[in-house]
Amino acid sequence: MNGAPDTVADGSAPRPAGYPPLSSDQELFSLGAAEELITRRGLRTPFLRMVKDGTALPRARFTSAGGVGATIDDQVDDAKVRQLFAGGATAVLQGLHRTWAPINEFVRALAVELGHSVQANAYVTPPANQGFSAHYDVHDVFVVQVHGEKEWHIHRPVHEHPLRDEPWTSRAGEVREAAAQPADLTLTLRPGDVLYLPRGFIHSARALGGVTVHLTLGVHSWTRHHLAHALTSQALATVAKDPWVRSSLDPGVTVGDTSMVTADIARVRTELVAALQQIPDADIAAAMATLAADSMRPGPTPVFSEGVEQ
Structure with missing residues (x-):
């Protein structure tokens, strides 16, 4: 499909100097890293969001007071996260470039290489579930599959090259109509696979089999x-x-x-x-x-x- 995103097999090509190797997902991020961030790092919102059926859940459902010596009321509560995850909610670790050192180093090097600002999120999705409904992003995205398998459905844009103040919600009807049609591209990502999604391409993804983890490297292009x-x-x-x-x-x-x-x-x-x-x-x-x-x-x-x- 002309202009469509494609997958790139990881680990076969040499990486530029300064890049952590993608050939080992454990060196960049892992399911264990997500577990550590949620259970041991004292994360607060908005560094974690929980999403179910395309809707972000209220923070009160997965946070609680920090306890003795921490007078805050929005610290991530791992027991609540566990319960929501078991009920089909996706855990979204936002701003990983601020909370996980290997991602910080990788994002900084990538931003220098591309000349555009870069952010990183991780999505941990329970088996056979989907965190977000079909939508498009206002930035380019590199999806890096870290753990498990996820099936992606991709449709052509209804609005090419959207600006940062033109979110998909401003064209929600068009997006729903496009997503109801057969996908222009359907593919399954496995650990080590990378998918490039130019801004504006409509996409949705569903976990296959077990728990899945994927990174999104959002490239906020200068236009x-x-x-x-x-x-x-x-x-x-x-x-x-x-x-x-x-x-x-x-x-x-x-x-x-x-x-x-x-x-x-x-x-x-x-x-x-x-x-x-x-x-x-x-x-x-x-x-x-x-x-x-x-x-x-x-x-x-x-x-x-x-x-x-x-």
């Missing part, structure tokens, strides 16, 4: 729309320096009457176009660099200078 936003923002700042632009429209104006604002629109348009043409490319690149720096937290910075092994 030409970001360039347009940076350009218009700087152009607006430029024209705002003109006292005439800052001045009020004439008394008695009806802003919805085209004939009463046409002349002002024409002059403002001329000012904006002139401002756009005068903005140096280097200024836009600098603005984008600031956005990029703000989108990913910096790498670990030593906090304690004494008594720490280097």
Whole structure:
């Protein structure tokens, strides 16, 4: 299918320097790692979500007070998680790049390689269950199957290249209608398999047989729309320096009457176009660099200078 995602067999090609090898899922993430995060790391929401039949469950159903010395009320309660999981709920470990060191290192290296911001989540799904209904993401996704097998159903986009403020819920009817048709691609992922899903592709997945774990590496791409936003923002700042632009429209104006604002629109348009043409490319690149720096937290910075092994 032209433009469709495909699977890549893992472990056969050499990895770039700095990447943890995907040929051993245990080195990156595992079912045991998920167990440790939930039962031993004192996670709080939203680092864990529980989802059943496409609906996120209230946090009160899987959290409780932290106990003596921890005055918090949203710490993950492993007993509650166990009960919900046994009832068919999927455990979603969000922001793994902040909570699991091997993922942190991998995501940081991948972001440098791609030039786009990257996040990581893990989905632990009970046997023969489905966490989310058919939907699309507003970022590209690499799905890495870690444990068990999962069947995926993929449909072409109903809205190509969705922006970050265009979630699938804004086109829920179209998505449901598309998902009701035969899938454009159906495949089963097994441990070590990787699936690339460009943003906008509709997808759903169901665990086969036993418990399954898969990672999603979300790539939040910089788009030409970001360039347009940076350009218009700087152009607006430029024209705002003109006292005439800052001045009020004439008394008695009806802003919805085209004939009463046409002349002002024409002059403002001329000012904006002139401002756009005068903005140096280097200024836009600098603005984008600031956005990029703000989108990913910096790498670990030593906090304690004494008594720490280097």
